[in-house]
Amino acid sequence: MDTARATRADLLDPATIAALGRIEVTARWIVDGFLSGLHRSPRKGFSVEFAEHRPYQAGDEPRHVDWKLAARADRWAVKQYEEETNLRATVVLDVSRSMAWSGAPARLTKLAYAERLAAAIALLFLRQRDAVGLVRFDDVVRSSVPPRVRTGQWVRLVAALEEPGAGSASHAADALEAAGRLIARRGMVVLISDLLMDRADVVATVRGLRNAGHQAVVLHxxxxxxxxxxxxxxxxxVDPESGVEVxxxxxxxxxxxxxxxREALAEWRRSLTSYGASYEPVITDAPFGVPLRRAFSARQEAP
Amino acid sequence: MGFLAPLWLLAGAAAAVPLLIHLMRRRAGAHIEFPAVRYLVRAEREHSRDLRLRNLLLMILRVAAVLLITLAAAHPIIRMAGAGHAPTALAIVLDNSLSTSAIAGGRPVLQQLQARAREIVRRASSTDRLWLVTADGVVHGGTRDAVLDAAAHAEPFGGAGDLRAATSRAALLARAAAFPAKEIAVLTDGQATSWREPLALGDVPLHAFMPAAPAPANHAVVAVRAIPARWTPRGAVRARLLASDSATYRITLEGRTLARGIAARDEEIVLRAEPPERGWNAGTVELEPDELRADDVRHFAVWIGAAPAVAIHPLAGSFAHSALDALVQSGRASTGNDMAVVPADEATKLPALLIAPSDPIKLGASNRALERLGVPWRFGAAQHGESVVRAVDSTRALEGVTVSVRYALTRVTGAERTDTIATAGGAPWIVAGARYVLVASPLAPPATTFPLHASFVPWLDDMLSQRLSGEGGIPQEVAPGEHIARPAGVEALELPEGGMTRLTGDSLTAPARAGTYFYQRGTARVGALVVNAEPSESELARLTPQALAVKLGTRAATVFTDSTAFGASVLTAAPQRPLVAPLLLIAAITLLVETLITTPARRNVS
Structure with missing residues (x-):
C-alpha cells in the first residue's frame, strides 16, 4: 500500500511534483493518481448515455441507427442520447500579488500551488466529460476561458494558466460574477484564492451564485x-498588496x-457554508490529492 | 536564610536584561513581506490587552528565572524548624578551677557543672562536633562518648587556671569548624576573680550556666613566706589569712608542728623559729577545713643551715672585722673556714666575699686570682669621684651609701649567669654569682661610706647566710600550671608524695597540685618549687548573671541559673537545608511556562 501511495502523484509533496514538469504534465499525473485511487462508482464512464429510440426519419445520420434492433426486429429506429456534458464548471483563480508568495523557498507559492490545483481540477472534470472554464483575476478579471468539453479545452486552459497576473489587489466578486455568467445553466464554480479580501463581497457573490442554482466550492x-x-x-x-506595515x-x-x-477561517467557513457553499482551507504543503478530493466530492453532489 | 556563595547574588543584576528588553523593545527588525498582514493587524487590535498581559507575564517569568538561577548559584540555605537541630560545632567550657571544688548544696560545685556538661553532650548527635575545654587549658575532642567521659572525669585544678583563655580557645575551635551552627557553652561558678576583664568573642552564640545560690563563706591561707628564704638557722614564717572571723591555724615543718594558734581577722601571723632541721625543708600553714578545703593549706619551703663559719683576712679591713665580730657575737656567724671575707688578690678558694684591693698596684694579682677561682669579673681602672650607690633589687638597705673610689668591673664574655646587687654611678659595684660576692671598692671610709652605714652589718649577714652558705638559691613560688624556666643544673623534681620526675628541656610546667616540690641534682636537693593556688582563687564572690553576660563579651551571650532552661537553650539551632534544588526546579518550571507561552500553537485547520 505504501508503494501504491508513493507512486500516486496526488499524494506526493506539491513542490516535488511541480519540479517534475509543466502544469499540463503534472496535472495529468495528479489526476491519474487520484482516479486510480477511487473506488468504482455507479457513475463511472460519464460519456454519452443512451435515452430512447425514435423512428428513423430521412436525413438522420446513419451512425445513429440502431443496427442491432433493425436486424432483430426489422424496425428502423434511431438512438436518442442524454446531453453530451454532465456539468458546466468554472474554476475562478486568484492571481493577485498576495498569491505569489511563499513562506519558505522550498515550498510552492500559493499561486503556483493554486495553478496546479486548478489544472488538476479542470482535467479531472474534463475526464468526466464536464465542461470546464477558467476565470483568472486579481483586481480585475485577467482572463476568461468559457466552459467547454471539447478536446482543445485542456490546452486552452493550460495556456491561460500560464498567463501573467499578480495585480495589487483581489476582487473576487467580479470574477465570480463573470464565472456565473459563463455558465448558462446550473453548474459549478470553484474559487481558488487566499481570500485576503473583503469577506462580505465574496459571500454576497457566492450567495448570488447559489441563488442561481450553482454549486460553489471555495478552496482557501x-x-x-x-x-x-x-x-x-x-x-x-509588509503587505505586498496594500503596502501596510506592522x-x-x-x-x-x-x-x-x-x-x-483560526477565527478568520472559521468565519469564512461559517459564512460560506451558511449559503450552501463548500469551503476548504488548502495548505500549500499538503498533497494535491486533498483539495482534489474535496472538489471531486462537491462535483458528485452537484446537480 | 544564609548564603554559602553570596557573591553570586551580584549576578542577579542580570535580571535587568529581560526588564530592559521589555521596556526598550525594538520594533524595527527585518523587513518581511507577508500577505496576511491583515490578520496581524487584527490580532494586535483584538488581543491588545491579552498581548500586554502576556508580555508582562513573560517579563515576570524571565526576570524570575534569572533571579532564581542566580539565587541558586549563591547556594542559599534556610533553617528548618521542628526537625531536630542542625549539625553543630559545640565547644563546652568547664570551669574546673580551684574555686569549683567548694561544697555547695552538699556536693562540690564542679560536680554540678559536670552534670550540666554531660546533659548537653548526651543531647548531641553523631553529626555534631564536640570539644570540652577546661579552665586549666586542656582540650578534649573526638566522639561524643569521649567528650562525655572527659566531662565525667574532669578533676578540680589546683589553681585558678585561665578561664578567659579557655573560653577564647573554645570560641576559636567553634568558629574554625565548617559547621552550619556554632555554639559555646560555658559552665562556671561565676567567680568574679575569674572574669575580671571582658572577652571579645564576636557573635558566636554563647550559653552560660552558673549556680543560682550565693558562694559559700570561705577562709583561706592566702600568703605564707619564710623570712629570710634561708635560715642559718634562725628565721620566721609570715602568713596572711582570709577569714571573716578569727581562725585556728597550725604551722608545720616537714610534718612537724611548729606552732598552733588563733589568728584574729586580718591579723598577720609571724612565727620565729630556729628549727633543728637542715637543708631544704617543706612547711605548711593550715586552717580548719571549710567548704573549700583546697585553700585551707598553703605551702612554703625554706633552706636551714648552721650559722656560717667565716674566716676573715687581716687585710679585709677593720670595718669588716668589726661587722663580722658583731655577727659572731649574735650567733649569726661563727669563726671557721666554710667561707672567707678576703681581698681579691689574697683569695685562694670559694665561697668568699671578695673585696677590691686598697692599693691599685694589686689589681693584676687580683684579676689573676679571680680568673683562677673562676669568677667571671675583672677589675678595671680605678675611678675617683663620688657616686651614689643604688641597690638593684627592692631592698632599701644601701640608701645613702656613696662611693669615692671604685674599680670598673668588666664581665668576662660567655661566663655563667651573675647577679648585680648594687650599682655606683650606673656601673656594677657589687656583683654576685655562684659562691662569691665581689665588691668593687675597698671596704674603708676613704673609698666608700658603706662600712660606716647602718645597713652594713645586716648586708654582710645577708651575703654570708643567703649568698654564700650551702648550695645557694631561694624557693620558687608559682601557681599550678605556670610555665617556668628550668633552673641550671637541675635534673629532677622531687614530688611531695615521694618519687621523682625527670626534667628535660629549658622549661617546665608547674604541677597542677599544690605542694612543695624540690629540685634535685643527683641525690641532693638544690632548690624548691612551691606551688600554691593564686590568692584570688580563695575569693569566692560571684558575679550576677547579668554581669557575667557582659564579661563573656559576645553579643549572643545568655547566662542561665536554671539548669533546665540552660539545657534547652543549647543545641537548638534549626537544621539548615540547601535551597539550590528547589530553586532550580522552580526556575525550570518558570522557563517551561515561558516556553509554553511563546511556543507556537500546533496548526489546527480543518
Whole structure:
C-alpha cells in the first residue's frame, strides 16, 4: 500500500511534483493518481448515455441507427442520447500579488500551488466529460476561458494558466460574477484564492451564485507560514498588496495571531457554508490529492 | 536564610536584561513581506490587552528565572524548624578551677557543672562536633562518648587556671569548624576573680550556666613566706589569712608542728623559729577545713643551715672585722673556714666575699686570682669621684651609701649567669654569682661610706647566710600550671608524695597540685618549687548573671541559673537545608511556562 501511495502523484509533496514538469504534465499525473485511487462508482464512464429510440426519419445520420434492433426486429429506429456534458464548471483563480508568495523557498507559492490545483481540477472534470472554464483575476478579471468539453479545452486552459497576473489587489466578486455568467445553466464554480479580501463581497457573490442554482466550492489557499507567522524575532511585516506595515515581535503576538487566523477561517467557513457553499482551507504543503478530493466530492453532489 | 556563595547574588543584576528588553523593545527588525498582514493587524487590535498581559507575564517569568538561577548559584540555605537541630560545632567550657571544688548544696560545685556538661553532650548527635575545654587549658575532642567521659572525669585544678583563655580557645575551635551552627557553652561558678576583664568573642552564640545560690563563706591561707628564704638557722614564717572571723591555724615543718594558734581577722601571723632541721625543708600553714578545703593549706619551703663559719683576712679591713665580730657575737656567724671575707688578690678558694684591693698596684694579682677561682669579673681602672650607690633589687638597705673610689668591673664574655646587687654611678659595684660576692671598692671610709652605714652589718649577714652558705638559691613560688624556666643544673623534681620526675628541656610546667616540690641534682636537693593556688582563687564572690553576660563579651551571650532552661537553650539551632534544588526546579518550571507561552500553537485547520 505504501508503494501504491508513493507512486500516486496526488499524494506526493506539491513542490516535488511541480519540479517534475509543466502544469499540463503534472496535472495529468495528479489526476491519474487520484482516479486510480477511487473506488468504482455507479457513475463511472460519464460519456454519452443512451435515452430512447425514435423512428428513423430521412436525413438522420446513419451512425445513429440502431443496427442491432433493425436486424432483430426489422424496425428502423434511431438512438436518442442524454446531453453530451454532465456539468458546466468554472474554476475562478486568484492571481493577485498576495498569491505569489511563499513562506519558505522550498515550498510552492500559493499561486503556483493554486495553478496546479486548478489544472488538476479542470482535467479531472474534463475526464468526466464536464465542461470546464477558467476565470483568472486579481483586481480585475485577467482572463476568461468559457466552459467547454471539447478536446482543445485542456490546452486552452493550460495556456491561460500560464498567463501573467499578480495585480495589487483581489476582487473576487467580479470574477465570480463573470464565472456565473459563463455558465448558462446550473453548474459549478470553484474559487481558488487566499481570500485576503473583503469577506462580505465574496459571500454576497457566492450567495448570488447559489441563488442561481450553482454549486460553489471555495478552496482557501494558505501558506503554512500564514498560519503560524514566520520564524523571526523583531520584524517589520509588509503587505505586498496594500503596502501596510506592522512592526512586531513574533514571539509575543504569535499566539494571538494564530487565534485570529483560526477565527478568520472559521468565519469564512461559517459564512460560506451558511449559503450552501463548500469551503476548504488548502495548505500549500499538503498533497494535491486533498483539495482534489474535496472538489471531486462537491462535483458528485452537484446537480 | 544564609548564603554559602553570596557573591553570586551580584549576578542577579542580570535580571535587568529581560526588564530592559521589555521596556526598550525594538520594533524595527527585518523587513518581511507577508500577505496576511491583515490578520496581524487584527490580532494586535483584538488581543491588545491579552498581548500586554502576556508580555508582562513573560517579563515576570524571565526576570524570575534569572533571579532564581542566580539565587541558586549563591547556594542559599534556610533553617528548618521542628526537625531536630542542625549539625553543630559545640565547644563546652568547664570551669574546673580551684574555686569549683567548694561544697555547695552538699556536693562540690564542679560536680554540678559536670552534670550540666554531660546533659548537653548526651543531647548531641553523631553529626555534631564536640570539644570540652577546661579552665586549666586542656582540650578534649573526638566522639561524643569521649567528650562525655572527659566531662565525667574532669578533676578540680589546683589553681585558678585561665578561664578567659579557655573560653577564647573554645570560641576559636567553634568558629574554625565548617559547621552550619556554632555554639559555646560555658559552665562556671561565676567567680568574679575569674572574669575580671571582658572577652571579645564576636557573635558566636554563647550559653552560660552558673549556680543560682550565693558562694559559700570561705577562709583561706592566702600568703605564707619564710623570712629570710634561708635560715642559718634562725628565721620566721609570715602568713596572711582570709577569714571573716578569727581562725585556728597550725604551722608545720616537714610534718612537724611548729606552732598552733588563733589568728584574729586580718591579723598577720609571724612565727620565729630556729628549727633543728637542715637543708631544704617543706612547711605548711593550715586552717580548719571549710567548704573549700583546697585553700585551707598553703605551702612554703625554706633552706636551714648552721650559722656560717667565716674566716676573715687581716687585710679585709677593720670595718669588716668589726661587722663580722658583731655577727659572731649574735650567733649569726661563727669563726671557721666554710667561707672567707678576703681581698681579691689574697683569695685562694670559694665561697668568699671578695673585696677590691686598697692599693691599685694589686689589681693584676687580683684579676689573676679571680680568673683562677673562676669568677667571671675583672677589675678595671680605678675611678675617683663620688657616686651614689643604688641597690638593684627592692631592698632599701644601701640608701645613702656613696662611693669615692671604685674599680670598673668588666664581665668576662660567655661566663655563667651573675647577679648585680648594687650599682655606683650606673656601673656594677657589687656583683654576685655562684659562691662569691665581689665588691668593687675597698671596704674603708676613704673609698666608700658603706662600712660606716647602718645597713652594713645586716648586708654582710645577708651575703654570708643567703649568698654564700650551702648550695645557694631561694624557693620558687608559682601557681599550678605556670610555665617556668628550668633552673641550671637541675635534673629532677622531687614530688611531695615521694618519687621523682625527670626534667628535660629549658622549661617546665608547674604541677597542677599544690605542694612543695624540690629540685634535685643527683641525690641532693638544690632548690624548691612551691606551688600554691593564686590568692584570688580563695575569693569566692560571684558575679550576677547579668554581669557575667557582659564579661563573656559576645553579643549572643545568655547566662542561665536554671539548669533546665540552660539545657534547652543549647543545641537548638534549626537544621539548615540547601535551597539550590528547589530553586532550580522552580526556575525550570518558570522557563517551561515561558516556553509554553511563546511556543507556537500546533496548526489546527480543518
Amino acid at each position: 489557499v494558505l501558506d503554512p507560514a500564514e498560519l503560524d507567522l514566520p520564524q523571526s524575532n523583531e520584524a517589520l511585516f 512592526a512586531t515581535t513574533v514571539a509575543d503576538v504569535r499566539a494571538a495571531y494564530q487565534a485570529t487566523v
